[in-house]
Amino acid sequence: MPAKHDVLIYDETGRQAAISCALHLAQHGRVVSLAIADDTLAIETPYPDRVSFRKRASERGIRVVSDMRLVKAARQGNGIAATFRHELTGAETEMTAAQLIVERGTVPMEDTYQELRARSANNGVTDIALMTGTATKRDNDPQAAGSFVLHRIGDAVASRDIYSSIYEAYRLCLQL
Numbered sequence: 001m002p003a004k005h006d007v008l009i010y011d012e013t014g015r016q017a018a019i020s021c022a023l024h025l026a027q028h029g030r031v032v033s034l035a036i037a038d039d040t041l042a043i044e045t046p047y048p049d050r051v052s053f054r055k056r057a058s059e060r061g062i063r064v065v066s067d068m069r070l071v072k073a074a075r076q077g078n079g080i081a082a083t084f085r086h087e088l089t090g091a092e093t094e095m096t097a098a099q100l101i102v103e104r105g106t107v108p109m110e111d112t113y114q115e116l117r118a119r120s121a122n123n124g125v126t127d128i129a130l131m132t133g134t135a136t137k138r139d140n141d142p143q144a145a146g147s148f149v150l151h152r153i154g155d156a157v158a159s160r161d162i163y164s165s166i167y168e169a170y171r172l173c174l175q176l
Contacts, residue, residue, distance in 0.1 A: 006031040008082055008097035010070045014044035015161050018103040019053045026060035033095060035068040035084055044161065068093070073100055105159025113152055120150035130175040131168070 007030050011018030018034065019042050026032045034041070034057070041064055042053040057064060068084040071092065075081075080100045084093050117124035151172055154165030 003028070003030050004098035006097045007033070007099045007101060008080070008095055009034045009101045010068075010082065010084075010103065011035070012037045012070070012102075012104045013159065014038045014040075014042060015103075015105075016042060016045050016049065016053070018101075019057065021101060021103070022062050023053070023056055023060060026057075026062050032060075033063040033065065033097065035065045035070070035082075035095065037067070037069055037087065039066050041066070046163075065093075065095075070102065073102075106155055108156050108158065110152075110156065113150070113156060116148075116150055119147070121147045122149050122151075124150040124152060126151045126153075126172070131171055 003025050007022075007025050009018050009022050009025075009032065011034060014036070018036075022032045022034045040050065041057060042050045045053065065084075067087040069087055071083045071085050073080055073082045076096060079096050079098045081094055081096045082100055084095065085091070086093065113124060153168045153172060154160055160168075
């Protein structure tokens with residue numbers, strides 16, 4: 001579906017996806033408002049990226065409203081009315097636009113994990129000591145021949161940015 005003239009974006013993750021979308025739409029002539037759950041735009045991004053996002057949002061005239069939690073959305077004529085609750089005061093505010101985009105992260109696709117879990121030597125459970133680097137290396141793991149150890153990391157667990165997922169994989173692989 002092509003973007004409409006005025007777009008309201010709600011960002012609950014504080015990552016780059018929502019602000020990148022907002023910048024792209026504003027660059028292509030759309031009027032963009034961005035409601036964020038946090039007190040700072042793109043709070044989950046590295047500091048230099050966050051500053052750059054804030055600057056470009058300001059340059060492109062993107063209206064940013066912080067500390068807002070989306071409560072409900074409903075059709076209103078040819079547009080959408082979104083009701084937000086302020087995180088600190090509890091006051092509700094309604095914002096309208098022709099289109100609403102909601103960014104809440106990802107839901108893990110865990111079908112393969114669940115299918116393999118019962119057949120794995122560790123029942124798919126990662127020892128937290130592996131992730132903290134305090135595990136002792138074991139040469140003779142009590143692992144049946146032909147079986148495998150199953151670990152779940154990154155977006156397979158919860159919505160994470162790529163840097164967090166890579167770091168989690170790195171910490172785990174150091175111990176294997």
